[in-house]
Amino acid sequence: MTEYVSTTPGLFPLPDWAKDDLSDLKGHQKHDLISGDEGEEISSAYKQAREEVIATQQDAGLDRVVEGQLRWDDMLAHPLAVHDNVDTQGIVRYYDNNNFYRDPVVQGELDFSGDVARELEAASELTDDLQAVLPGPYSLADLATDEQYGDEAEFLGAIADFLAGEVDAFPDVETLFLLEPSLVENAPEDGTDERASEAIDQVASATDADVVVQPYWGALEEKVYAHLLDADIDAVGFDFVSNQDDNIYNIQEYGAPKDISLGLADGQNTLVEDPEAIRDRVDWVEGQLQVTEFETVYLTTNTETFYLPYAKYEEKLEVLAEAADLAEVTVA
Template identity: 30%
Template sequence: MNTTVVGAYPKISDEHQELRRALHKADRGELDDASLAVAFDEATEWAIGELADVGIDVINDGQIRWDDLLAPFAKAWRNCERGPLERFYDNNTYFRQPIIKGPIETDGQTLVRDFTFADGKLRGRAQLKAAVCGPLTFATLTAEDHHYKDLETRTLAIADALAKELAGLGAAGAKIVDVEEPALAAHPELIDLERAALARLAKGGVTVALYPYFFPIDKIIEKLDVPPVGILGVDARSRETSPKAIERLGAWKGTVSLGVIDARNTRIETPRETGELVDAALKQLRDERRLILSTTTGLEYLPHDVATKKLNALVDAARAAKGVPA
């Protein structure tokens, strides 16, 4: 049974402080952009090395360069920019809301260089996947829109831009692209708009792993079984009601990335706790090949030492599911 992670990895640890020092120097004008880019590359290599070495099967690049989930796209897309700070859902973290000044345009290369860099450094130690912000999340968190007339038009335009990003990543070798879509979990009433946006993403030609995290999605799981979604991220751990989603998995035809490790809680899951969730999911899916074990969201919300313990718990859960001693 394979394992994967979602979202951003902690950017620093007690031993690994180089990126923090580089950022401080850049803020003081003591480090140029080229040198800062090297620091980001080195931190990315460190992060993917940790993820691969602990035994995670499918990893991302740690999103070390990302200021927040929306930042890479708000920075790179034409007629977009980053605006005011806002709290990111119910987390103690903040992001900059996008401002849209005209029609969104992209060449689809926003993340290609970073993906290629990480893939080259991995050298086959794990499979590398890519990730993008979900269209509904970008659209609903936009602070100002001076071009599109309403949420639907904006969301679909963003989906078209993301389809180009997916195509670019696919051409660079990405087989799976995570679409991180917390807005759908926060606003399940927008499921029809999400489905329309997903149809636009199908033009990207890659397998989409859809992750609507932070809030329960049990009531909309069946409606997400649409192309190009081949993998659905399901949080089975972070809330008391989370396991209810497992009961709905019988209607899902694709692969499930089951969040058995709570990435926003410092408590380390026991083998018994993860095992019960895996057993319950397998009763619904009836095929262990359709089950991947994952974190519930990005490990960036945890201190690095706790994050590494969570990764070990995730790998142990997968080994236990295979009948291999931890």
Template identity: 65%
Template structure:
């Protein structure tokens, strides 16, 4: 069993960059609009990208993300910056007490290469690049559709958009985390769950690297989990912080992929987990699963994005993940 330390990205802005961007944009982070930044703002984000990648390298992470410093509206970002999407009023995504703008789709979702450009810039800074993208179901759920006017057609459009975006990722990308918290918080109903699995499959097929579907904010429903297992992805991620018993019950009863991602540290709580504690959590999962379920790779990660943490605690948690992966597990 190989442990790889990584994260689902979406990091907190360093304090100095936050202040500078606030001055340049005239607003706090939650009110900033990205996608059409002027040169001064672009330069700040370039510096932040370098700083965040250097921080991950110093911590010793196995897979390094771009950091998503520009993603002011978190997982909705790829739509928020699209030319055919209007940024609406402030809404709350999920139940995390953070507020973002509502992306209102007014026209065709043609690919624009925004994520690929960020990854291309990051590829010059690390040889261990992991891409991060919202999954198609979550991205569709976070948006308001005023163009396609049919839920199934809209999901297909979002899927095609994401697949084209992912296909444009640079060759330097070594793995992809698709973030799908809406599978837990607003699970698709009967019939739709199969379409969602097919949508995830289509996005994963757009790139020839290991693809992890990271779910969080709780445990998946049984039927949603079953359909997700049908998707041609390399690993499913389970949130061991929000609901470890229900999450691992799914694995114990229904199995999972040969690789697995485990959200073993809390992405919102400032308490920093000890590396030994992280390893114990991984070993506990291994003990709860049937002998036939022998994992090749375990991605040890936070259960959610790390944006919610103070910068110093965020850095400490990166170090704890890397140290845990170095410790390994007792086979």
């Protein structure tokens, strides 16, 4: 019988109070932030905000709880932006969105950092249903600038090595979401698509958790999708908000792993869906795949919810949790 699991791809908006407090604190501690030392007051504010977003997920009834990635000012580039051998330089547009991050310029060996593992260790004290979130290796390499390795394939391999080492240091987690929007936004060419799959496989192999590769802002090109299925992963995510037809075609034509992640709630639109509408979308997807039965179906927003007002983000969580409950009742 299919299990329906409500979750998110992380990268939450800050609580309103934290936006104000952290803005003031960071304004007074710019030098410390550049040197990598957040300071006690900033760390305390993030700790309180983390506790709040975890409690919000638990109150909403989500089946998987993420740390929130509230410190990720540079979005998916964060794991590199805080690395000692990376220089964060000019402001870059985050794909086609009106959000920006500092260009992480890799200037030395990408050895172990442990930054994300420390976040997860703190979160693991607050929940037993922890889900880790990381940029996938292809997207992280795509968002970065290489001044160390000098070769695209070698750089992707170094990013995969780095992420695998970070994952190996994680506490026990139920699930790992690898976010790979660059597979859609800047699709790899012949040869690179195979290397991207191998890099994803390497990162996924560093954990015993269920691994979900979540592309978004469209559908994968056929060859990219076919190569992705060669990676030893548990689920592929599909952004059904942005593109229904091509995502359905990929599954029908090439199949899918035993689990699937459905991006059915809009992570960027303030319009809050009805749980029944999300459940109906689940039914529609499953109806298009009549011969396919999945062991686990993750119900999630199609993108991170960073872009939403905090109150709307909270409502989206409640909708996802209720939709998963409705889907379970329908199956039963």
